[in-house]
Amino acid sequence: MSIDVGARLRNVRTTFGLSQRELARRAGVTNGLISLIEQNRVSPSISSLKKVLDGVPMSLAEFFTLDLSAAPQAFFAAQELVELGNPEVSLRLVAAQRPGRLLTVLHERYAAGAATGEEMLAHRGEEAGVVVRGRVELTVGGATRVLGPGEAYYFSSQLPHRFRNVGREACEIISACTPATF
Amino acid sequence: MSIDVGARLRNVRTTFGLSQRELARRAGVTNGLISLIEQNRVSPSISSLKKVLDGVPMSLAEFFTLDLSAAPQAFFAAQELVELGNPEVSLRLVAAQRPGRLLTVLHERYAAGAATGEEMLAHRGEEAGVVVRGRVELTVGGATRVLGPGEAYYFSSQLPHRFRNVGREACEIISACTPATF
DNA sequence: CTCATGCGTTTAGGATTCTAGACACTGGAG
DNA sequence: CTCCAGTGTCTAGAATCCTAAACGCATGAG
Numbered sequence: 482m483s484i485d486v487g488a489r490l491r492n493v494r495t496t497f498g499l500s501q502r503e504l505a506r507r508a509g510v511t512n513g514l515i516s517l518i519e520q521n522r523v524s525p526s527i528s529s530l531k532k533v534l535d536g537v538p539m540s541l542a543e544f545f546t547l548d549l550s551a552a553p554q555a556f557f558a559a560q561e562l563v564e565l566g567n568p569e570v571s572l573r574l575v576a577a578q579r580p581g582r583l584l585t586v587l588h589e590r591y592a593a594g595a596a597t598g599e600e601m602l603a604h605r606g607e608e609a610g611v612v613v614r615g616r617v618e619l620t621v622g623g624a625t626r627v628l629g630p631g632e633a634y635y636f637s638s639q640l641p642h643r644f645r646n647v648g649r650e651a652c653e654i655i656s657a658c659t660p661a662t663f
Numbered sequence: 664m665s666i667d668v669g670a671r672l673r674n675v676r677t678t679f680g681l682s683q684r685e686l687a688r689r690a691g692v693t694n695g696l697i698s699l700i701e702q703n704r705v706s707p708s709i710s711s712l713k714k715v716l717d718g719v720p721m722s723l724a725e726f727f728t729l730d731l732s733a734a735p736q737a738f739f740a741a742q743e744l745v746e747l748g749n750p751e752v753s754l755r756l757v758a759a760q761r762p763g764r765l766l767t768v769l770h771e772r773y774a775a776g777a778a779t780g781e782e783m784l785a786h787r788g789e790e791a792g793v794v795v796r797g798r799v800e801l802t803v804g805g806a807t808r809v810l811g812p813g814e815a816y817y818f819s820s821q822l823p824h825r826f827r828n829v830g831r832e833a834c835e836i837i838s839a840c841t842p843a844t845f
Numbered sequence: 846c847t848c849a850t851g852c853g854t855t856t857a858g859g860a861t862t863c864t865a866g867a868c869a870c871t872g873g874a875g
Numbered sequence: 876c877t878c879c880a881g882t883g884t885c886t887a888g889a890a891t892c893c894t895a896a897a898c899g900c901a902t903g904a905g
Contacts, residue, residue, distance in 0.1 A: 484713065484723065486709055500852065501852080511893070511896095513855080513856090513893080513895080514893055516853060516854055516855085517892085517893080519853090523708075523891075523892055524708040524711075524891085524892080525892075526705075526707065526708050526861080526891095526892070527666075527707055527708075527712060528706035529706075529892080529893075531666065540727070541723075541727040544727075545726075545727055546724045682881080683882080683884095692863080692864085693863070693866095695863080695865080695884080695885080696862085696863055698884060698885085699862085699863080699884090701883095702884085705861075705863080706861085708862070708892075711862080
């Protein structure tokens with residue numbers, strides 16, 4: 482085998498921020514299998530590799546087309562950003578496929594009235610961003626503020642936080658956080 | 664499995680004019696395995712599918728990227744022709760990937776002094792072509808003739824035949840044969 | 846500290862793939 | 876016709892994949 486399936490899979494999995502167990506759960510296989518494949522201790526059957534990639538999701542064609550030796554891509558067209566959200570809250574990730582990435586940079590778009598959810602978010606690291614369109618209500622550790630175009634934020638992600646679009650139009654934010662959480 | 668690996672492999676194999684046994688020999692596997700894969704009776708491991716495709720040859724990326732549902736390609740850039748020969752005798756095949764192809768059309772290029780080999784060729788079907796550059800000596804069933812640019816040939820492929828470049832420059836031929844032998 | 850939760854790894858054994866060889870069929874030569 | 880060489884298919888058993896369950900190691904909470 483000249484092609485390193487294990488390294489490819491590990492790259493894909495970590496790029497999408499999944500643990501072996503989480504990917505295994507989504508794919509309907511065991512975490513042990515993911516481990517064995519990533520160590521090249523087995524050469525998976527097409528059917529099981531297909532199942533695993535469905536959990537990402539990624540096609541077999543994309544998987545084998547990945548060029549790991551290529552110099553990291555520096556520029557990305559809008560269409561190249563990877564969509565992680567839903568129709569209400571669109572989260573478009575910059576450089577999703579870059580291995581060992583330390584930053585998560587997102588182009589976020591909230592429909593009118595949309596929010597990050599009922600529960601407050603809280604995770605490790607720090608995050609910051611700038612509003613580019615519309616008006617967004619940001620709550621951080623008990624404090625709440627409405628931000629408009631050109632205004633920005635920066636806080637420790639451990640503080641419970643939530644974004645909510647309080648305007649009547651869609652709003653857009655460019656955000657970053659570290660370490661990479663997506 | 665939504666992806667039909669068996670049909671894909673059978674398409675690839677027949678497109679290249681190989682029998683299950685011949686492909687198996689080149690790939691270093693058994694003909695039974697080729698049969699089982701093509702019937703989707705097994706889901707091959709990546710390592711064995713890789714071995715099989717190496718016998719064609721074709722990469723895993725190409726294999727999974729094949730779009731069998733696409734309308735047949737009608738036009739081909741020079742770079743899209745598939746090289747089947749060697750540095751001495753270059754054979755560039757038109758529409759190599761088209762399944763169920765009845766014709767083999769080649770852009771052939773012979774280096775000075777190069778020939779199709781010591782042995783005479785003989786196979787089923789008929790073939791024809793036109794010389795576009797240089798001078799080529801063509802032997803068919805005991806008769807020999809030197810052809811130059813604009814001259815052509817047509818014969819039953821059962822007759823033993825051989826091509827030899829007798830000029831001092833490279834020569835080129837556009838040839839066709841049916842049924843598809845490559 | 847202990848405990849709980851999460852991580853990747855390892856292993857025995859059941860499930861599947863793969864090989865070696867035989868089988869049946871076809872087309873061409875003598 | 877027989878014989879030969881080619882084709883694809885099938886099957887028992889060896890080899891490999893895959894699962895289930897455990898392990899050891901971290902990190903964070905109480």
